[in-house]
Amino acid sequence: MRNALHLIAGSLVEGGSGGFDSLNPSEPTQIVAKAPLGTDAEVALAVNAASEAFESWRKTPGPGKAERLYAWAEAIQARAAELAEAIATEVGKPIGEAKGEVGRCVAILRYYAGEPVRPSGDVIPGLANGILQYSLREPLGVVGLITPWNFPMAIPLWKAAPALAMGNTIVLKPSEHSALCAHLLAETAVAAGLKGEFNVVQGAGPAGSALVQHPDVKAISFTGSDATGAKISVACAQLNKKFQTEMGGKNVAIVLADADLAQAANLVAAGAMRFAGQKCTATSRVVVESSVSGKFIEELKKAIDGLPVGNPLEMATAVGPVINQASYDKLNAAVKQGETIHQVAAPNTGYFVSPTVLGGVGPEHDLAQNELFGPVLTYLEAGSLDEALTIANQTRFGLSASLCTRDIRAALTYIDRIQAGMVRVNADTTGVDPHAPFGGMKGSSSGTREQGAVAKDFYTQYKTVQINP
Template identity: 45%
Template sequence: MAVNTEIKTYNNYINGKWQSSSNNEVQASINPANKNEIVGYISQSTREDLDQAVAAAKTAQVAWRKLSGAARGDFLYKVANILENRLDEIAETMTREMGKTLPEAKGETARGVAILRYYAGEGMRKVGDVIPSTDSDALMFTTRTSLGVVGVITPWNFPVAIPIWKIAPALVYGNTVVLKPAGETAVTAAKVIECFAEAGLPEGVINMVTGSGSVIGQGIVDHPDINGITFTGSDQVGKAVGQGALARGAKYQLEMGGKNPVIVTDDADLDLAVEATISGGLRSTGQKCTATSRVIVQSGVYEEFKEKLVAKVKELKVGNGLQESTWMGPCASESQLNTVLSYVEKGQEEGATLLYGGKKHEEEGLENGFYVQPAVFDNVTNDMVIAQEEIFGPVLALIKVDTVEEALNVANDSKFGLSASIFTTNVSNMLSFIKDMDAGLVRINAESAGVELQAPFGGMKLSSSGSREQGEAAKEFFTSIKTVFVKG
C-alpha cells in the first residue's frame, strides 16, 4: 500500500535493530475514535522475518541465561524508568490507537512500570529449596532453569500491561522473547519495545515481529526453536495454539475468554453494587476478559437494582477517550463494533428486553468513530446466547433469581470460569461463594475486573490452560525445576 511519509512506519525489532519486513508491506493502524485518522503504519511481516527473530533469540539466550538474576533484573529496572518517563506519550498513543480513555491508558501504562519493577526484584529471590537426602554424605536441592526462546502473542485490549506481564517474567527467569502484538495496537507495542531497546538489552534478547495471525502467530506456534508460547486472546484461537504447541512438545500457556458474573443478594449495598457493575462491565467499553457480563440479582432487590443501574448507565458520557469529559470510549475496531451490535440484535431476537442503549452513535462528532451506546438487557435467561457467549463489549445481561444457591448455579452454568464477584453483607453467602464459585478469581463486594500484579491470575474451564500469570506463580510457566544431587 502507498504510505503517507508524514506518518511514521513502525518496523520489526530483530537482533537489536529496527528493520522493515522482507516484503516491505505495511498496514495502517487507525484511530477508532476517528476512522479517518491514521496513528501509524506497521509491518506486515513474513515467515522469513519471524525466522530471523527466532534465530536471534536462540543465539542470545545462551549468554542471557548465564547472567545472574540480579543482572537481568537491573535491565528491567532501566526499562521501567524509561517507560515511566514516556508514560504520557505512550498512554496517549494507546488511547488514539485502541480507544480507551486517557486516564485508563495512563493507569495501564503505570501498571506496566510497576510490573517491570516487581519482576526486576524477582531476580534477587530464591529459585529453589534444599531437600533432605537419604544419603547423609550428599546434598540435594532444586533450582530452576529457563525454557529457552518464548513466543509471546498478545491481544489489543491491554497493549502495554499484557505484553509486559508476559515479557518481564520471561526475561528475568533467563528466557529470550519473540513478541507478536495484535495488529490493532502494534504502534503502542512498538513504543513499549523502544523502551527495552533504549535500556540496552543485549542484541536478540527481545524481538518484535508484527503481522497477521495466520502467518506470524501460526509461525510462532509451529516454530521448532520456540520452546514456550504464552498467549492471551479468544478461546477459539487459544485452542488452536494449544493443540499446535502440544503436537510438537512445546510448553504453552493460554488465557482466553470469560463470561463473568456478578451476584447481587437481597442484603447487598445496592449503590455499591451498581457502581461496581458499571465499572466492571462498561469501563474500557467492556473490552476486558474480566469484564462483568452477567448480572445475577435476587428477586427481592431486582427491580430496585435495575432502576438504579439503568439510571446510572444513562448518565455515562460516550466520546473520544482523549476528551476529559469522556467516561467510555469507542469500540477498538469496526469489526468489534459490528460484533457488539450483532449480539444486541441476537438478544432481542431471543426475547430479552433491551432496556437501554445498544445502538451505534451517529450524532455529530461521533459519526466517524466506532461508538456504541452501553446496553442493558432485562428478562434474560442463562441459556440465551447473550448470557453464554463472550461479547467483549458494553453489554449487561440482567438475570433474576430467587436464592443465593440458584444464583451460584446460574453463575457456574458457563463454559468459562475466569472471574466472578458477589455483593453481600452476609458472611455465609461470602463463604459459599468462595467455596462453590468455579472461577480463578473471586471477589467479594468488588467488581469482577480487578486484577493485582502481585497475585496469580488465570481461570478455570475454557478460560485458561490452568497455569497462572503474574506474581510468583509466573515462574511455574517460564522455568522448569531441576533437581540437583551432589556427593563428594
C-alpha cells in the same frame, strides 16, 4: 501517522513484504500507524536473535537482569504521557485508564526486577547419609508471546518481565490492532539496553503461527480468544511444546438483596461498560436476587448514565469505541436478541456502540453464554444465592466473578462454590494487583497462572541434582 517496525536484535527494522494500517477506532478514516506483515523469514530472524542472546542472558547475574528490568521501567516512566496517548488513540481506551495501564507497566517491571536475586530451588534431604540433593530452576530458552490489543503494553510486559527475570529471551507477536503501541514498547526496550533478549515481529495470524511452529521456540504464552487459544493449544501439544493460554470469559456479578444497591450498581456499571466492556474480566452478566430487582435496575440505570461516552482522549470519558468494524457489527446484531432494559446513546461516528442492558433471556441463551467483548450486559434474576451460583457456573468459562453482599456467610459460600479463577467480593469483576496471580478456570485458561511469584513456574523448568560421595 507513524511507521510501526519490527524489533530484531536491538534494531528497529522495516518489513520486506506487504503491510497493514492500524486505524483509530474513534475516527476509522485516520491511520494511526503503518506496519509490516511479518513473514516466516522475519519470525525466523527474530527467533535466531533471541537464540543467540540466550546463553549470555541466562548467565547474566541476577543483579544485572534486575538492572535491565528496572531501566525498562524508567524508560517507560519517562515517556508515560506519550505512551498513554498512543493507547487511547490506537485502541480507544479512555485516557484515564490508558494512564493507569502505563503505570501498571512500570509497577510490573519494578516488581520483577526483584525476582532474579531471589533464591530459586530447594535443598532436599536424601534417603541416605552423605548425599547432597537439591533442585534448581532453569530458563526454557526462547519464549514466544502472542498478545491482544486491549492491554497493548501491560499484557506483553506481564509476560515478558517474568520470562526475562528467569533468564529466557523473547519474541513478541502483538495484535495488528496495536502495532504502534508495540513499536513504542520496543523503543523503550532499546532505551533500557535490551537487544536480542527482547524482539518484536509485527503482523497478523500467519506471523503468530510461524512463531508457534518454530522449532527453537520452547514455549508459547498466549492471551486472546478461546478459538485461537484452542488452536494454539493443539499445535503446541503436537509439538510437545510448553504452552499457556489465557482466553475469554463470561464474567458474572451477583447482587444479593442485602447489598448496598447503589454501590453494587456502580460496580456492575463500571465492570460492564468502562473501556466499552473490552476487558477479558469485564462484567458480562449480572444475576440479581429477585426481591430487589426493580430497585437495582433503577440504580443501575443511574450508574450507567453517569459514565460518559465519547472521545477517549478526554479525561471525563469512561466509554470509548470498540476496536473495529467486525466488533461493531457483532455487538449491534447481539443487542437485537434481547429486550432492552436500558440503553445510552453513543456518537454516530467511529465504532461507538451504545452501552446496553438486555433482559428477557434465560441463562442458556447465547447472550448469557458467549463472550461479546463490548458494552452489553445480560440481566438475569435468581430467587436465592444457591440459584444465583447455579446460573453463574452455567457457562464453559471461568475467569472472573464478583458478589455484592453484607453477609460474610454468603460471601464464604460464594467463594467456595464459584467456578472462577478471579473471585471478588464488593468489587467489580475487573482488575488485579500486578503482584497477584491471574488466570481462569474451565474454558478460560490452560490452568497456568500469570503475574506474581507463581509466574516463574511457567517460564522455568526444574532440574533435580544428587551428589554422592
